[in-house]
Amino acid sequence: GAVVSQHPSRVICKSGTSVKIECRSLDFQATTMFWYRQFPKQSLMLMATSNEGSKATYEQGVEKDKFLINHASLTLSTLTVTSAHPEDSSFYICSARTRQGSYEQYFGPGTRLTVT
Amino acid sequence: GQNIDQPTEMTATEGAIVQINCTYQTSGFNGLFWYQQHAGEAPTFLSYNVLDGLEEKGRFSSFLSRSKGYSYLLLKELQMKDSASYLCAGYTGFQKLVFGTGTRLLVSP
Numbered sequence: 001g002a003v004v005s006q007h008p009s010r011v012i013c014k015s016g017t018s019v020k021i022e023c024r025s026l027d028f029q030a031t032t033m034f035w036y037r038q039f040p041k042q043s044l045m046l047m048a049t050s051n052e053g054s055k056a057t058y059e060q061g062v063e064k065d066k067f068l069i070n071h072a073s074l075t076l077s078t079l080t081v082t083s084a085h086p087e088d089s090s091f092y093i094c095s096a097r098t099r100q101g102s103y104e105q106y107f108g109p110g111t112r113l114t115v116t
Numbered sequence: 117g118q119n120i121d122q123p124t125e126m127t128a129t130e131g132a133i134v135q136i137n138c139t140y141q142t143s144g145f146n147g148l149f150w151y152q153q154h155a156g157e158a159p160t161f162l163s164y165n166v167l168d169g170l171e172e173k174g175r176f177s178s179f180l181s182r183s184k185g186y187s188y189l190l191l192k193e194l195q196m197k198d199s200a201s202y203l204c205a206g207y208t209g210f211q212k213l214v215f216g217t218g219t220r221l222l223v224s225p
Contacts, residue, residue: 108158
């Protein structure tokens with residue numbers, strides 16, 4: 001089956017620093033990757049949609065200059081949280097879709113970000 | 117709008133049957149997903165309904181009524197490992213998933 005990995009699984013950073021999260025599709029090429037955020041006891045909220053080789057599309061209310069997304073290849077997307085603050089502490093999950101028009105999304109294991 | 121509503125928590129006993137309901141506004145969704153999510157882990161796919169009716173897959177079944185904006189996930193022969201959150205998600209015309217609030221299911225002995 002399709003496998004998506006994320007790195008790191010957990011990260012603690014100080015307020016004001018930046019942190020990068022990687023999302024990789026291990027055994028398939030992902031035309032589209034999605035980034036979600038999940039606060040404790042809440043559901044997943046889509047942050048942005050990333051298509052390989054083009055700029056990410058951000059959901060309303062998500063600051064594109066704060067959450068930088070790069071999808072430079074068909075197997076890798078990165079999310080950089082710039083100038084992180086404690087309120088950015090959350091569970092960040094990526095998912096990948098194999099081809100245009102496919103409804104299936106395969107989720108990564110998530111990254112727990114804690115900003116102190 | 118695309119609000120998706122689910123009960124916040126449910127409890128059930130091992131071996132029993134539980135039905136988790138999901139209601140949504142009928143506009144904008146091409147289909148409905150159910151995912152299982154254990155604490156601190158990513159969601160795993162359970163089912164996808166695009167047509168009305170019941171889809172059965174082992175101990176889990178999912179039902180969809182598009183005209184009523186209603187779906188449910190039926191879990192039979194509950195096991196302790198079924199304790200998790202169950203997320204209902206609508207699939208939009210823009211090929212995005214819109215997740216409901218999730219239902220935390222606690223299975224007790």
